[in-house]
Amino acid sequence: xxxxxxxxxxxxxxxxxxxxxxxxxxxxxxxxxxxxxxxxxxxxxxxxxxxxxxxxxxxxxxxxxxxxxxxxxxxxxxxxxxxxxxxxxxxxxxxxxxxxxxxxxxxxxxxxxxxxxxxxxxxxxxxxxxxxxxxxxxxxxxxxxxxxxxxxxxxxxxxxxxxxxxxxxxxxxxxxxxxxxxxxxxxxxxxxxxxxxxxxxxxxxxxxxxxxxxxxxxxxxxxxxxxxxxxxxxxxxxxxxxxxxxxxxxxxxxxxxxxxxxxxxxxxxxxxxxxxxxxxxxxxxxxxxxxxxxxxxxxxxxx
Amino acid sequence: xxxxxxxxxxxxxxxxxxxxxxxxxxxxxxxxxxxxxxxxxxxxxxxxxxxxxxxxxxxxxxxxxxxxxxxxxxxxxxxxxxxxxxxxxxxxxxxxxxxxxxxxxxxxxxxxxxxxxxxxxxxxxxxxxxxxxxxxxxxxxxxxxxxxxxxxxxxxxxxxxxxxxxxxxxxxxxxxxxxxxxxxxxxxxxxxxxxxxxxxxxxxxxxxxxxxxxxxxxxxxxxxxxxxxxxxxxxxxxxxxxxxxxxxxxxxxxxxxxxxxxxxxxxxxxxxxxxxxxxxxxxxxxxxxxxxxxxxxxxxxxxx
Numbered sequence: 001x002x003x004x005x006x007x008x009x010x011x012x013x014x015x016x017x018x019x020x021x022x023x024x025x026x027x028x029x030x031x032x033x034x035x036x037x038x039x040x041x042x043x044x045x046x047x048x049x050x051x052x053x054x055x056x057x058x059x060x061x062x063x064x065x066x067x068x069x070x071x072x073x074x075x076x077x078x079x080x081x082x083x084x085x086x087x088x089x090x091x092x093x094x095x096x097x098x099x100x101x102x103x104x105x106x107x108x109x110x111x112x113x114x115x116x117x118x119x120x121x122x123x124x125x126x127x128x129x130x131x132x133x134x135x136x137x138x139x140x141x142x143x144x145x146x147x148x149x150x151x152x153x154x155x156x157x158x159x160x161x162x163x164x165x166x167x168x169x170x171x172x173x174x175x176x177x178x179x180x181x182x183x184x185x186x187x188x189x190x191x192x193x194x195x196x197x198x199x200x201x202x203x204x205x206x207x208x209x210x211x212x213x214x215x216x217x218x219x220x221x222x223x224x225x226x227x228x229x230x231x232x233x234x235x236x237x238x239x240x241x242x243x244x245x246x247x248x249x250x251x252x253x254x255x256x257x258x259x260x261x262x263x264x265x266x267x268x269x270x271x272x273x274x275x276x277x278x279x280x281x282x283x284x285x286x287x288x289x290x291x292x293x294x295x296x297x298x299x300x301x302x303x
Numbered sequence: 304x305x306x307x308x309x310x311x312x313x314x315x316x317x318x319x320x321x322x323x324x325x326x327x328x329x330x331x332x333x334x335x336x337x338x339x340x341x342x343x344x345x346x347x348x349x350x351x352x353x354x355x356x357x358x359x360x361x362x363x364x365x366x367x368x369x370x371x372x373x374x375x376x377x378x379x380x381x382x383x384x385x386x387x388x389x390x391x392x393x394x395x396x397x398x399x400x401x402x403x404x405x406x407x408x409x410x411x412x413x414x415x416x417x418x419x420x421x422x423x424x425x426x427x428x429x430x431x432x433x434x435x436x437x438x439x440x441x442x443x444x445x446x447x448x449x450x451x452x453x454x455x456x457x458x459x460x461x462x463x464x465x466x467x468x469x470x471x472x473x474x475x476x477x478x479x480x481x482x483x484x485x486x487x488x489x490x491x492x493x494x495x496x497x498x499x500x501x502x503x504x505x506x507x508x509x510x511x512x513x514x515x516x517x518x519x520x521x522x523x524x525x526x527x528x529x530x531x532x533x534x535x536x537x538x539x540x541x542x543x544x545x546x547x548x549x550x551x552x553x554x555x556x557x558x559x560x561x562x563x564x565x566x567x568x569x570x571x572x573x574x575x576x577x578x579x580x581x582x583x584x585x586x587x588x589x590x591x592x593x594x595x596x597x598x599x600x601x602x603x604x605x606x607x
Contacts, residue, residue, distance in 0.1 A: 193599065193602065196500050196599050196602070196603070197599055197602030197603045197605070197606055198602075198603060198606035199602050199605060199606045204602060204605060210598070210601075210602065210605070211598040211599075211601075211602055213594075213598075214594070214595055214598040214599075217591070217595075286520060286591065286592060287591060287592070287595050289513070289516075289517075290517045290520070290592060290595060290596075291595075292513065293511070293513035293514045293516070293517050294497070294500050294501055294514070294517070294599075296511075296513065297497070297500075297501035297503055297508065297511055297513075297514050298500065298501045298502060300501070300503065300507070300511065301501055301502035301503045301507070
């Protein structure tokens with residue numbers, strides 16, 4: 001029985017989980033800034049958009065003194081995962097830990113800091129932060145969960161049911177890697193191209209006149225890596241791309257926002273992970289390697 | 304001898320001001336920037352830096368003012384070649400026209416309007432600091448030769464080379480000028496857009512192994528397109544790239560395309576990487592990296 005949940009990181013995804021879960025569990029939330037924690041403790045977390053309510057929770061900047069949770073959700077960006085996971089080393093030995101990060105490798109980072117059973121999750125829900133205490137729930141697409149290493153499927157299923165009870169779409173899968181890789185290939189391509197061109201994810205990405213062809217070729221390289229890794233993709237990344245560009249409102253991928261703000265991007269666990277997997281498996285991915293080199297070069301030019 | 308420089312930006316100004324030093328050459332300049340034209344007509348065209356020169360010449364934004372000329376030197380950005388030569392062609396009815404522009408495809412556009420065409424590649428570089436005043440950053444060689452489908456006779460090519468050399472711009476007349484042109488094209492196409500997309504200087508691109516590998520990938524595709532056309536490069540573009548990365552050469556140099564991107568100006572991508580892709584298609588050579596780079600830079604332009 002999961003009664004107490006600790007959500008680490010309250011960006012868009014963390015806020016959406018924390019707000020919803022506060023309706024069915026005791027939620028604590030670990031954030032980086034003191035003022036963020038104070039505001040959450042004072043006002044709760046307002047969810048707007050697809051759902052309307054205020055979730056009450058306890059926020060803090062350090063795990064010291066927090067009650068032991070049954071479930072920890074890591075919701076920081078991949079660039080902040082290492083210190084966030086390290087902060088929990090030696091704590092909460094009875095908890096299950098769930099990773100929700102983009103790309104590949106979040107589970108391994110968490111594992112280096114503790115022996116918790118890990119649930120590996122991929123989420124396609126999206127939203128916009130209105131303030132430290134309000135998040136607009138935009139796309140109610142599901143979270144897929146699967147076991148990492150020898151985590152029992154019953155544990156995964158229990159977490160999936162908890163999310164569903166909280167009002168979020170979720171599905172427990174025996175193996176989440178097919179979904180994780182679909183999103184990996186999609187993100188590596190769309191985020192990388194957006195970050196370099198400054199274009200939001202719009203019609204240019206599926207239109208043959210613009211770079212539909214480039215996006216298609218990049219995704220084909222990714223699919224060859226997935227095939228070599230024996231991953232039978234859950235969704236075709238190209239179809240995900242076409243569908244997303246037909247939605248009407250252009251999405252600003254986080255990697256584009258990061259580049260424009262001069263912040264570190266998630267390139268390493270997304271494009272870097274894909275290119276390293278390709279190397280390990282002996283698959284030639286010249287265009288994905290070029291994309292990875294260009295975005296890391298773009299980051300190097302910030303200073 | 305009458306010579307008209309078509310497109311009097313930085314490179315055009317280097318030719319115009321230096322050629323104006325010769326007693327036996329009357330120099331004209333055609334350019335659409337009125338302030339630059341007016342400054343040239345009132346104060347002359349001043350170069351400083353690699354050489355201190357003031358050239359007295361006639362500048363105009365009205366092609367009808369150009370007299371009948373022996374030579375044209377086209378130095379516009381590549382995307383403006385067609386419009387510029389169409390406007391000025393009448394002045395070259397009895398003359399030969401030489402491109403000293405970047406990329407490939409300019410001679411083809413000139414040949415649509417002019418009978419005798421000269422293929423050219425030039426390395427001198429600079430930038431306009433104010434109207435009528437150009438900073439001359441780099442001295443360098445120019446190589447010219449007959450444009451094969453509509454050639455100027457070798458004797459005419461040599462006359463132009465001799466005049467430029469005498470004016471202080473060392474210029475070689477050769478029978479086949481494609482080698483130097485493709486060497487410079489491959490150099491530019493492999494380095495300029497990588498700098499533009501990452502915002503890194505040439506030296507910083509070269510010291511990052513993954514980016515340096517991308518540069519080599521782009522060079523290799525260009526070399527394959529060159530071989531398929533039976534062109535022999537006069538030198539390996541890789542040597543030029545490594546040489547330019549040295550601190551004392553061009554480590555800190557911001558590629559012109561990066562300057563274009565920072566100023567949100569249309570780039571010459573269609574004539575650089577886009578040109579390699581086009582010639583590659585014609586000769587059945589795949590160029591996936593150059594296609595990718597072309598698409599990314601065009602995407603960047605579309606985002607403005």
